[in-house]
């Protein structure tokens with residue numbers, strides 16, 4: 406059958422119908438919520454700001470997925486654990502600084518040191534992961550790599566559980582981040598700002614530096630990049646280090662908002678960030694940032710916006726459903742992700 | 754300058770090169786001709802280090818290079834314009850050319866060579882800030898050669914630079930290859946267009962199913978009945 410000059414088959418029509426129904430449900434729910442005026446404008450703004458902060462964290466983690474996918478065509482399922490390793494390790498520094506009464510006396514230098522430590526630990530874990538788990542398998546079939554990634558993910562979770570215990574640790578409070586600024590939680594502003602700044606720095610790094618260009622060259626064509634004199638192994642290690650340190654910063658930002666860390670904290674943000682990377686078009690750096698923010702905001706606004714309107718109780722607990730529904734919708738209508746290119750024309 | 758000694762290369766179980774030996778002297782244009790699947794690309798990729806030979810040795814300026822990683826071989830001055838051009842499609846023409854100079858630090862020299870390459874291929878100047886993927890086949894070929902030259906190689910290896918080009922463009926590309934050679938760059942040229950390749954080369958080798966079956970001065974090969982029959986249509 407032909408539609409709009411394109412050939413389509415029956416399964417595609419069914420998928421589109423499912424997509425259309427989901428889309429309609431979202432629309433009906435939203436309209437009915439908005440008509441009942443259940444929430445004030447201020448409340449909506451709060452949802453959006455919270456979503457943007459959460460989304461900034463997703464975006465930072467998603468960058469690691471997308472960059473590693475770019476150079477190795479590998480979904481690094483252990484990336485959520487890379488994020489956890491930094492945040493969890495930095496907790497001990499934060500607690501020590503708090504005990505020494507330094508954290509609230511010099512909050513900004515302390516936070517920078519904490520972020521630095523977290524980034525360093527995450528980068529180290531990511532680089533070791535590449536060196537030990539992925540590099541020996543560079544020529545192995547992809548399924549082998551995928552299984553290795555999942556194995557590495559469990560390995561890291563339980564290593565950190567062994568190291569730091571299975572309890573939930575609570576990050577110390579930081580006095581200057583308490584309270585509001587123009588009616589918005591200061592923490593959220595700091596998280597949003599830091600995430601945007603990090604994304605900007607990363608973009609400049611990838612577009613503007615020689616190493617960034619080498620990463621892009623490998624993403625396009627590994628062998629030709631090597632012919633140009635790019636040290637492929639080194640550049641791949643740098644990619645893991647960059648993605649890892651970004652995830653480490655995301656870990657500290659996460660701890661600022663949610664105050665809690667434990668060995669399992671990487672799983673859900675990791676899955677969400679992976680979702681964000683796929684939504685944006687895996688392999689595409691601006692796409693990962695866009696996907697992260699979109700997912701964060703959608704997730705924060707969605708339960709109140711359309712689930713309430715549909716009369717679904719306890720809508721807030723369903724935000725994960727929303728995240729993955731959004732993923733399904735995007736993949737139905739744009740299989741390559743929002744900014745992705747057609748995978749078929751890429752190297753296999 | 755470049756010597757291959759009894760090189761054997763494999764793809765898994767497939768024995769692609771069965772003891773290939775040849776030499777390229779400084780200043781020469783040497784051509785390697787052969788039909789589809791003869792092993793020409795495999796030979797170049799073995800020289801460039803993308804494929805590791807299972808036995809044999811490769812010497813470049815007296816030193817073994819067959820154990821080096823591709824980027825180290827590139828650093829020593831062997832550059833390749835690969836089969837199918839392999840342009841970085843999402844990078845601009847400018848960035849592609851700069852990738853060619855990846856390991857150079859002499860900014861002044863890079864600028865000079867860039868200007869010279871744009872002189873050689875004026876079309877690239879017009880497309881300078883356009884992304885590589887949007888160039889025509891011929892423009893991409895020019896870019897691939899220009900990119901390979903940007904490393905200021907001691908030896909330039911070209912894998913079928915005439916593939917898919919209109920005859921007039923083929924003639925132009927071969928003329929440019931001669932010019933590059935005259936400016937002092939040694940050239941190893943791989944071609945299916947045996948007539949053209951032999952007409953500009955100093956010496957030639959004929960490769961058949963992974964083995965060198967004929968070799969000699971280009972003029973002699975052009976005249977040889979064996980070559981005429983197999984590669985020049987009688």
Ligand SMILES: Nc1ncnc2c1ncn2[C@@H]1O[C@H](COP(=O)(O)OP(=O)(O)OP(=O)(O)O)[C@@H](O)[C@H]1O
Pocket residue numbers: 764767769787788789790791792793794795796836945
């Ligand atoms: N990646 C690969 N995996 C398995 N076999 C390969 C691979 N690449 C090449 N071969 C085989 O090795 C042999 C030599 O191939 P090669 O590409 O070197 O030929 P060629 O002379 O460059 O041919 P053409 O003129 O068509 O480019 C062929 O028989 C080919 O089938």
Ligand SMILES: [Mg+2]
Pocket residue numbers: 793794795836
């Ligand atoms: Mg070939």
